Amino acid sequence: MLQEQRTDDLTAHPATVPWGSLLEGLRVPLPPSAVAVMAGIGYTPPHDLPLARSYERAFGFLAALGFHCESFCSDDPHVALDALQRQWDLMARRWKVQPVFSVYPVRVPGEQEETLLPVELAELDATGVLVRSVAGSTRVTRTEFLAARREVHGYAAPLPSMRAILAPHRMDITHLRRSAVAREIGRMRHAADGITLIERFLAGRPTTTDVGRYRARMRRALLGPGGNLTGYRDLLARELADAGWTRAALLLCRSAELHGHFLAGDDPALAEIVRTERAAFAEVST
Amino acid sequence: MTAELAARWPQPYRRGSHCASTMLANAVADTPLEMPEELCFVVGGGHGFLYHREDDLHYVNSRMHDLELFFAQRTSMSLDVVCHGSLDRALDRARGWLTDGWLTYAYCEAQELETFRSVVPWEDVHAFGEHVLPIRRVLADGSVECHDYLWQEPLTVDRESLDRAMSMPADGAVSLAAPAHRYGVGRIVPPAEPPDLDQVIPLAIRHNMDIFLQPVNHTQGVQGLKGFERDLAVLPDRLPVDAVAVELRSLFTTLEKIGSGGGAGRLLFSRGLAQAARRLGSAPLTDAARSYRDLGGAWRRLAHRALDRSAAADPRDDWDALVEEVRRLRAAETTAARELLTAAQTHVGTAA
Numbered sequence: 001m002l003q004e005q006r007t008d009d010l011t012a013h014p015a016t017v018p019w020g021s022l023l024e025g026l027r028v029p030l031p032p033s034a035v036a037v038m039a040g041i042g043y044t045p046p047h048d049l050p051l052a053r054s055y056e057r058a059f060g061f062l063a064a065l066g067f068h069c070e071s072f073c074s075d076d077p078h079v080a081l082d083a084l085q086r087q088w089d090l091m092a093r094r095w096k097v098q099p100v101f102s103v104y105p106v107r108v109p110g111e112q113e114e115t116l117l118p119v120e121l122a123e124l125d126a127t128g129v130l131v132r133s134v135a136g137s138t139r140v141t142r143t144e145f146l147a148a149r150r151e152v153h154g155y156a157a158p159l160p161s162m163r164a165i166l167a168p169h170r171m172d173i174t175h176l177r178r179s180a181v182a183r184e185i186g187r188m189r190h191a192a193d194g195i196t197l198i199e200r201f202l203a204g205r206p207t208t209t210d211v212g213r214y215r216a217r218m219r220r221a222l223l224g225p226g227g228n229l230t231g232y233r234d235l236l237a238r239e240l241a242d243a244g245w246t247r248a249a250l251l252l253c254r255s256a257e258l259h260g261h262f263l264a265g266d267d268p269a270l271a272e273i274v275r276t277e278r279a280a281f282a283e284v285s286t
Numbered sequence: 287m288t289a290e291l292a293a294r295w296p297q298p299y300r301r302g303s304h305c306a307s308t309m310l311a312n313a314v315a316d317t318p319l320e321m322p323e324e325l326c327f328v329v330g331g332g333h334g335f336l337y338h339r340e341d342d343l344h345y346v347n348s349r350m351h352d353l354e355l356f357f358a359q360r361t362s363m364s365l366d367v368v369c370h371g372s373l374d375r376a377l378d379r380a381r382g383w384l385t386d387g388w389l390t391y392a393y394c395e396a397q398e399l400e401t402f403r404s405v406v407p408w409e410d411v412h413a414f415g416e417h418v419l420p421i422r423r424v425l426a427d428g429s430v431e432c433h434d435y436l437w438q439e440p441l442t443v444d445r446e447s448l449d450r451a452m453s454m455p456a457d458g459a460v461s462l463a464a465p466a467h468r469y470g471v472g473r474i475v476p477p478a479e480p481p482d483l484d485q486v487i488p489l490a491i492r493h494n495m496d497i498f499l500q501p502v503n504h505t506q507g508v509q510g511l512k513g514f515e516r517d518l519a520v521l522p523d524r525l526p527v528d529a530v531a532v533e534l535r536s537l538f539t540t541l542e543k544i545g546s547g548g549g550a551g552r553l554l555f556s557r558g559l560a561q562a563a564r565r566l567g568s569a570p571l572t573d574a575a576r577s578y579r580d581l582g583g584a585w586r587r588l589a590h591r592a593l594d595r596s597a598a599a600d601p602r603d604d605w606d607a608l609v610e611e612v613r614r615l616r617a618a619e620t621t622a623a624r625e626l627l628t629a630a631q632t633h634v635g636t637a638a
Contacts (some may be wrong), residue, residue: 078370196478
């Protein structure tokens with residue numbers, strides 16, 4: 001079940017894309033499965049969560065790497081762009097500019113409407129900024145950037161650690177991956193945007209239509225080009241197995257299968273996913 | 287078991303030594319995550335050191351990071367923080383969140399609040415980080431009823447003071463600091479299910495010591511201490527006498543007066559470690575708590591000597607003694623952090 005060859009197909013998860021250039025540029029030897037787990041592949045919420053929460057997740061990703069994160073989030077796009085420009089200049093003065101994380105409306109192939117996705121912002125200058133997402137790269141002008149419809153506007157800028165800059169090969173990747181997967185499981189288990197989201201959804205006795213709508217939402221939120229949802233659960237399973245939590249890994253593999261069933265139209269599989277993942281959490285001390 | 291928080295800040299508000307850890311202790315009061323301020327300080331990674339020199343300004347802080355953000359990460363909480371283009375928009379958001387029953391707070395600069403005018407000699411301190419102000423109620427005239435860590439009873443901050451404080455007028459005073467949270471408002475979202483604090487606490491300590499011993503850059507942790515010691519050694523050669531006195535007074539105020547409970551935050555941290563040691567039944571953590579209590583005393587003595595020097599006819603006299611004191615402190619800090627890292631590791635067990 002833990003098929004190594006599937007990993008490459010999954011690096012295009014919307015949540016992992018914004019971190020690709022950063023990690024590649026620093027030569028941090030982190031496998032894609034670990035990046036996916038650290039970037040927070042947890043749960044698709046049945047309803048929209050506050051967008052500010054995305055920047056908190058970015059903070060968590062960078063903290064898990066031993067980096068620092070300077071994030072900013074405003075209701076005013078002009079304020080956010082001014083702050084981004086300051087942060088950009090600051091990064092250049094401190095060391096060098098790194099791509100920053102943001103959330104931006106992107107047109108995903110096959111979708112009618114734009115979808116808010118995690119993106120990487122790079123090459124900010126007087127004319128505009130490069131926006132890179134699972135759907136590809138596009139350069140937008142400052143005017144377009146300011147006009148993009150979002151509940152809040154912001155960024156999360158990384159401050160890489162000296163170790164990552166000077167000697168990335170000396171980073172303790174095994175420890176880092178183990179810590180990260182335990183933290184992610186802890187978050188999926190305990191946080192308000194964890195498994196409770198699905199449990200509450202099911203407790204509300206959703207109609208077949210509600211469940212169908214949720215299925216479509218799950219597809220839309222997680223299925224970027226080249227990716228597949230069951231595979232993402234497999235990634236989590238692989239990280240758990242590598243960290244020594246074999247029983248939890250097997251349960252997550254089962255959950256991956258159940259995700260496949262659910263996406264194929266099997267409504268009761270959703271409740272079974274919850275039970276299976278709860279059982280997996282109990283196997284991991286966080 | 288859920289970890290639901292109260293819909294309003296408790297009254298009387300539990301007083302404390304540091305704004306953010308006091309706010310967090312009040313937020314989790316009477317919930318399954320209940321812990322005293324000192325333990326919140328530990329879980330939030332309150333131990334640190336930051337030193338940054340910019341021209342003639344020597345900026346020292348006894349912490350390294352935003353405590354509330356790390357606390358939230360480690361306890362599976364969420365903090366939704368949004369800045370705004372104006373005070374009115376910030377107040378609208380605060381009003382909405384309060385109406386919906388969220389514990390809400392504002393980011394501001396403490397020196398702009400009337401309540402703090404007489405508490406800290408602001409003219410003797412370089413601009414520093416942000417202050418959190420838990421909000422109880424937004425009043426019709428744009429003033430707010432709020433709490434602060436030194437007072438049990440709610441305070442009212444008028445609109446004009448609040449506007450000034452939330453506009454972050456010192457933003458940019460330290461050119462290498464990130465943009466401040468202008469008109470920033472936050473709300474605390476509790477975890478759906480409380481994590482096991484017996485696992486959270488050692489993990490938090492271990493992470494805190496990791497980033498102190500292997501800091502993100504030269505301004506923080508042991509590297510920051512090294513830079514501070516190095517620059518302190520040549521400070522009298524670089525600055526005129528009156529400027530040296532200013533730097534010494536600022537050092538005293540940041541180590542002893544501002545949001546650290548004194549002793550560069552080590553006394554507060556030590557009490558938190560002692561609470562963690564009792565909770566976990568840990569002799570090594572008890573020993574670590576003693577070490578940090580001693581370090582707190584040493585930082586306190588250093589701060590007072592700096593203040594005494596600042597009033598001397600020539601504060602540069604016998605300067606080497608001051609530098610030697612910092613050198614000893616740096617060595618003791620490094621040893622204590624390594625020992626604490628080992629102590630925390632023994633409690634992490636099978637957790638990551």
